[in-house]
Amino acid sequence: MRKYQNVLRQCRLFEHVSDENLLAMLGCLHASIQRFHKNQMILTEGMPASHIGIVLSGTVQLVRVDYYGNRSIVASMTASQLFGESFVCAEVQAIPVSIVAAEDCEVMLVDGRRIVHACSNACEFHSRMIFNLLKIVAAKNLLFNQKIEITSRRTTREKLMTYLLQQAKVQGSSFVIPYNRQELADFLEVDRSGLSAEISKLRREGVLTCRKNAFTLLREDAEV
């Protein structure tokens, strides 16, 4: 566990928790560390919502695959970020999405019900964790809002620019995105080839430059 202490300290779930207490809490939560290879399922749609995951290394994606096999990427999480917490907190029977390893990764799984339900050990950090969880889940809500802002746009160009401008707002006009072209298309909910064409067009128009996943916005005034 010690090996992961730095990542865990970054995790907002343990904000304002001292290192020694952290280890005690992990025991209380039945924490276990697991490794997953790229494309492996971590949590599968339909499973009961019992565990909360903490990404220790690598990247995991929240994905939904419909009846026809169309993949849709809802969100992407990297080191120190949580997944599955909303399903546990809302006490759903079956989780409505899957969590997949986007690359080789390590995750810590904890028994979510030990957080949400009363802790029999009367663990004094229980309420601190609930408070932290509230902030985390609320922040996810904002992420969903951003995602809806994107998908509410009607054209591929508008969706792409809305996403890129969101990123530029946080990271500055040069930034790296966590998606390759196919993944970006699955996140923006558009056709990959159409997306590639649109990126080329924006490049020709001098709105942006990009090299793989690294984008630079040149004229942020460009009409979205």
Added chain:
Amino acid sequence: MRKYQNVLRQCRLFEHVSDENLLAMLGCLHASIQRFHKNQMILTEGMPASHIGIVLSGTVQLVRVDYYGNRSIVASMTASQLFGESFVCAEVQAIPVSIVAAEDCEVMLVDGRRIVHACSNACEFHSRMIFNLLKIVAAKNLLFNQKIEITSRRTTREKLMTYLLQQAKVQGSSFVIPYNRQELADFLEVDRSGLSAEISKLRREGVLTCRKNAFTLLREDAEV
């Protein structure tokens, strides 16, 4: 306040709170009741996130209007439901959406920071409310997931059917939706005329019947 006790008792924010304590808490939260007419703004995009609203009567909508005036309805809330809580809990500077009265309505506004920040009165129900808030915010998260399931579909028909099947799952095959045609289009993020055309087509195909906002699904096996 007494007049609204029934609605407030329904509100999950006050779950496991006795009536007498409820009144005390409302004082602690600086609760005020306000009336809004149809189409009036309750909270406007860009405002600081300070208040949590509880719908007492009528319907409010979470909307986003883009640069070109295209309206997008993110969600709709009725009596006893909360709005604005995620923005307060996530401590954002400016709220990213607006809250509008979809019809004449009454709402209770409470000072959200009094919930999220330490209560100086050491109010003993503070932690109970935080716990309730966690469940509410997590449940909203699931709603967003449903919304994304809808908007991730590519065609108007698929978006509509996804929404109707979601409703049928909860309410049974006959149900009333909280949207007129234009609002439904703004919620599904599609063109209104195209939506009308698709509804007519589904009607002709014998997949559903509808009268205004009341829908009945006839063949739920219909391919989405």
Added chain:
DNA sequence: CTCCATTTGTTGAAAATTCAACATACATTT
């Protein structure tokens, strides 16, 4: 370095959406 597999870019045809304009239905008021 070459080969192979994967990713990204390009293109044209088919399908679907959007847009605008109008027709019809519905509800309310005068």
Added chain:
DNA sequence: AAATGTATGTTGAATTTTCAACAAATGGAG
């Protein structure tokens, strides 16, 4: 009952997306 305003349905043209197929580029492995 007529008139008015709003909501809903219909249609065709223009735009955009999707789909499929292929070309080009990239990145590792041997």
